[in-house]
Amino acid sequence: MSAKSAILALVVTTLIPGVVYAGKNKDGREAGKVIAGWVEKVTILDIRDEPIKAKLDSGANTSSIHATNVESFKRDGDEWVRFTFVDKDGDTKKMERPIVRGVKIKDLDGGADRRPVIELDMCFDGRVHKTQFNLSDRSGFNYRILLGRRFLGGVAVIDPDETYLTKDHCRDAIEEKEDNDDKDD
Template sequence: MRHLSIALVVSLCLLLAGSPPAAARGSHGWVEFVELHLDGEPLRVKAKLDTGAKSSSLDATDIAPFERDGERWVRFRPSRSGLDEAPLVEQPVARYVRIKRHSGPYDRRPVIRLPLCLGDELRMVEVNLTDRGRFIYPLLLGRKALAGLAVVDPARTFVRPPRCDDAPTPDN
């Protein structure tokens, strides 16, 4: 009975919050195509939706931090999944993170904010930039990016293609 009461309270809180919970918007597969909006151009990439990872990582090469008008910026080439070489992109750095590697010392990575389209949801997400060339998926979406956005069905892949063509760029 106590579990039923707790579930009822949680459900009511979610209803009163105004936005439907991610479960009500449908599930996603553990691998999905997403669109990243870099310099106004959509870049479609395969993403692994990983609820076991806290943060998100984007495959990038030629990563070069620099300063512009006293602000921290980074220049990089996003992964094109084996296609033609991507152009250099410049983005402001939101912060830096230290990622513990399985073997060796910490890795210091720049974090950028960018609009991401998953299914029909467009939102700003933070991704750290790193060379993910040895991995299958150029984008790893962790819990922070998925929270309130997606319920992941580990038995499925490519459930909901990105469809945010007419959506305005998110402010959050």
């Protein structure tokens, strides 16, 4: 490929929303980063099958999900947490998950808040990702989910002028995950 062709290909892929600008993984799935808007719809498979609006935030390191009634406890010697996810419509989902780590979040006053971090399966742009989320009361924010750099790296490049550039459904990915879960049983 000539240098001129390579530059043209790069320009074209950066101008087309939602385009993946890499090849395929060994398993035939798309690899690389997708161009995404600063707000996208994602599906948290452990919570519900319907997409939820999420803010993409390169200023945040760890992704965050809205949680109320957060309570840590021990299960078989491991640290766990139970919490309630409440969406914008008021629908709730009570959950229990192992704590994978803790994170210290600095506030504007110079203080810090220690939060538990859990893993959830999330569908973003038609692909399922195991993603770490810190549990936070996001009731004062417009978006119940915030996707930070730990998730975005290797997955998406943010176009701050756009919203909803990625696929907002995960039917194929959900069916594939269910098939894989059935094989594990």
